[in-house]
Amino acid sequence: MKILVTAKRVPNPEQKLKLAGGQIDLSGASWQVNTFDEYAVETALRLTEKGKGGERAGEVVVVSVGPKDVAQQLRGVLAMGADRAILVGAEDAALDADSVARILKAVVEREKPDLVVLGKQTVDGDSNQVGQILAGLLGWPQATFLASIRAAADGKSATVTREVDAGVEEKRVRLPAVVTVDLRIIGKKAVRNEALAPDGAEWDETQRYASLKGIMAAKKKEIKEVPLAELGVAPAPLLKVKTYEAPPARKAGIKVASVEELASKLHNEAKVI
């Protein structure tokens, strides 16, 4: 199975966001791969494995859209085990979900994967759109917010569970398809390719980290830089961010000394119970 997986770089979400003059100052940001994309990479790798640390079959191609520096994050994904990488050169500010999806569509048409795996959202933009737009543009089925995926032995379909408001939905999609993953996807038995891994195959309950061997191997793997012009896509973002502001601050609260005081405040002061 050939899988295309996305990896966007995002500023470390634990760092305090610097806002000034209606803009976000990312000059001092430390960058990392979007968490949900790390889960997507883990998902893609498991789909090409017989089991944890077992033999592999198929190919995992990671793609990112962004400035040249993203090569650093892509190297990290290659160290996790992805086979090769594609970096489509573009400035973050010139992109929105629609333009990223159009660029990915062009990459999909070149690479012809059986499956595209994305994180359900990035933790900076929080938009949760790219996978769905990509599926719509390609005319492919989609399965979003995956908690699990089982690729059929014949390679023609995948059965998934999805995190939905009412619980967990089970869905089957014909391949090729676009899927986006939620955090449960890194569960021990959440991912399995029936053509490779036996029933009951287990992985660690986390995305894998690069081993020293992986890091060494990654140095020899290809990161192909592809200029936008070569893909024949001219992104024209439809969504423009005009300004960023800090959210309204909550007024400082108080510490109460006892449960009795808490209940009394909630009843008499806040009037919520």
Add this chain to the structure above:
Amino acid sequence: MGAVVVFCEVSDDGKAVRTSSLPALAAGAELAKHHGGGVVAVVVGNGVGAAAADAAKYAPKVLAFDGAGLAAPLAETWAPQLADAVKRAGATALVATATSTGKDVLPRAAALLGAGMASDVTGVLGAKELRRPAYAGNAVETVEVGGPVVVASVRQSAFPPAVAGAAGAVETVAVAAADALGAEHLGVHGTKSARPELGDAKVVVSGGRGMREGANFKILEELTDLLGGALGASRAAADAGMVPNDLQVGQTGKVVAPNLYIAVAISGAIQHLAGMKGSKVIVAINKDPEAPIFQVADYGLVATWEQAVPALIAEVKKLKA
């Protein structure tokens, strides 16, 4: 500029519009003032006559896309109906609540329309100008949506539910066939509960990693039920398997804004705060006085949940007596 199409989800019994869609109708009405047209509510499914009639209480016009091929909630078949609705209505905007269905279907519809989309909108500033949170709620963006149609998913807690009024007109569009592109809906395994939905609840009681194990949530359930609220959890608690993931409150879970939010044994990671900071009154109970949750809490109590929660239950019972 033209009409505003609002996608309304149908309740489980098929008879009404889901309450989660009412804020989208309100946001749609606000947007319609800037677009100059009216609100056109859209329902999609199989046998949606009753739901369409219910939707008509909130909009002057309803388009009901009805057909056996639309029975299952599939983005593959539903997104084209929304795109079709926009064309039929001559609409310049498409709105839905950012439920799991809205998040799944709306971007796909935007792709079919070649339209730009803003997710999780919390405010309408103009015909194309909207406000939305990003960076786990640590920034509020003012965005301009270009393209022929403004597509927006709206945050349920950010708009009041639309109020029923005079009945509008229903137009039914019989959909003979819908191509699911090889996708099949196999069912939903629900966590059915008698409690209100997290998104609608006036009170939410959430537990975090400090609850240690799922069985300990029983005591939170007791407090939740006493207050007539919904149970929630932090990502850490959901990740640890203490509770089902659909209870997760946060950037990657549900965003809630109840009148009262009680966070028990939750440290207050940024991603959790993103899901509850909009609550009117926040109570934090945590044994660690340095826990970041206290920075957003109106009332903080430094205590273990083992001590505090049973005592709080007793106090609430006294107040209710």
